[in-house]
Amino acid sequence: MRVVVPFDGRDPKTRLAPVLDTDERRNFARAMLADVASTIESVGFEPTILATTDIDCEWPIVVDERSLDAAVNDQLAAADGPIAVVMADLALVTPDALDRLFEADGNVVLAPGRGGGTNAIVARHPDFRVDYHEASITDHRAVARDIGAGVTEVDSFRLANDVDEPDDLAEVLLHGECQAAAWLRGRGFELTIDEGRVSVQR
Amino acid sequence: MRVVVPFDGRDPKTRLAPVLDTDERRNFARAMLADVASTIESVGFEPTILATTDIDCEWPIVVDERSLDAAVNDQLAAADGPIAVVMADLALVTPDALDRLFEADGNVVLAPGRGGGTNAIVARHPDFRVDYHEASITDHRAVARDIGAGVTEVDSFRLANDVDEPDDLAEVLLHGECQAAAWLRGRGFELTIDEGRVSVQR
Numbered sequence: 001m002r003v004v005v006p007f008d009g010r011d012p013k014t015r016l017a018p019v020l021d022t023d024e025r026r027n028f029a030r031a032m033l034a035d036v037a038s039t040i041e042s043v044g045f046e047p048t049i050l051a052t053t054d055i056d057c058e059w060p061i062v063v064d065e066r067s068l069d070a071a072v073n074d075q076l077a078a079a080d081g082p083i084a085v086v087m088a089d090l091a092l093v094t095p096d097a098l099d100r101l102f103e104a105d106g107n108v109v110l111a112p113g114r115g116g117g118t119n120a121i122v123a124r125h126p127d128f129r130v131d132y133h134e135a136s137i138t139d140h141r142a143v144a145r146d147i148g149a150g151v152t153e154v155d156s157f158r159l160a161n162d163v164d165e166p167d168d169l170a171e172v173l174l175h176g177e178c179q180a181a182a183w184l185r186g187r188g189f190e191l192t193i194d195e196g197r198v199s200v201q202r
Numbered sequence: 203m204r205v206v207v208p209f210d211g212r213d214p215k216t217r218l219a220p221v222l223d224t225d226e227r228r229n230f231a232r233a234m235l236a237d238v239a240s241t242i243e244s245v246g247f248e249p250t251i252l253a254t255t256d257i258d259c260e261w262p263i264v265v266d267e268r269s270l271d272a273a274v275n276d277q278l279a280a281a282d283g284p285i286a287v288v289m290a291d292l293a294l295v296t297p298d299a300l301d302r303l304f305e306a307d308g309n310v311v312l313a314p315g316r317g318g319g320t321n322a323i324v325a326r327h328p329d330f331r332v333d334y335h336e337a338s339i340t341d342h343r344a345v346a347r348d349i350g351a352g353v354t355e356v357d358s359f360r361l362a363n364d365v366d367e368p369d370d371l372a373e374v375l376l377h378g379e380c381q382a383a384a385w386l387r388g389r390g391f392e393l394t395i396d397e398g399r400v401s402v403q404r
């Protein structure tokens with residue numbers, strides 16, 4: 001199975017700007033990408049990085065400067081068999097979580113993200129296409145229904161936690177086991193608890 | 203296995219006050235409790251409701267007016283075999299998620315919640331005790347380590363989503379399949395999307 005990891009190599013993780021400067025956001029995004037790609041390798045697949053710009057990395061890269069939807073849908077259209085799309089900012093990813101994703105039955109397998117997102121997909125139906133805008137999980141359920149494909153949803157906390165905002169960093173510190181968590185700790189981030197709510201400070 | 207569901211029958215879900223009045227919060231909390239308790243039944247266990255005050259419900263009740271920690275720890279100390287503690291506000295709960303929790307190996311099985319919480323526990327070690335304050339998942343890992351109990355963590359998005367704040371209601375509308383989701387829809391709640399973020403309005 002082909003496994004594609006979309007990655008914004010230009011200006012990643014803009015919503016982390018309140019806590020990380022531009023270079024730091026780029027480095028942290030690369031640490032998360034490395035975690036995701038190496039975990040994909042650890043369960044027996046070779047990741048292809050679908051990047052908005054050419055980046056220096058150890059995995060095969062396809063550069064596509066267009067929007068996320070356009071780039072991913074080209075990959076889906078060109079696939080001659082099952083294809084997976086795994087987001088690059090899943091800093092809590094584990095081999096077990098990816099095994100459950102890749103081994104789930106279904107013509108369309110969806111891993112929901114918090115806030116209505118779709119953080120990972122396995123498409124075994126040639127007509128499945130993505131639409132990542134807004135509450136994409138409901139759109140993807142509808143797309144699958146419209147093409148007559150059965151949907152399986154993978155119930156994973158680790159796949160549901162993409163990292164977009166400062167509070168998301170708390171989940172990385174609480175549960176992350178790889179480079180992204182180590183990167184944050186190395187830059188002085190630590191958990192804080194304020195009136196029962198967990199966040200981070202530096 | 204004994205399965206205990208702690209429930210605040212007096213003034214539940216105070217952080218939902220911006221969107222639900224006192225009676226509504228009580229009714230919504232009861233709808234979530236019914237979802238959790240009936241899902242526990244559906245996978246072959248009888249739930250015991252561990253309530254802060256006597257409530258009228260179809261499941262066996264133990265009333266304990268003390269703090270959550272004190273009440274749950276009394277249940278753990280009195281257990282003469284494996285015991286599970288499942289939070290009453292897991293409105294996305296499914297039979298599959300509970301099967302994975304109850305069938306997981308380990309002397310201590312933990313289902314993490316968002317923000318460092320611990321939303322469900324199976325204790326098969328007589329000395330395990332809870333401490334739900336602050337980032338309880340790290341405390342519970344430490345408690346298990348201190349008593350020499352192996353820990354298994356259940357990776358479930360559905361068990362990770364407890365419902366405390368207005369934005370949590372969006373997850374219920376996106377993924378809930380039972381009474382709590384129907385209750386919200388019946389009161390006119392619907393998803394909204396503002397600058398890519400999903401929330402709810404009424």
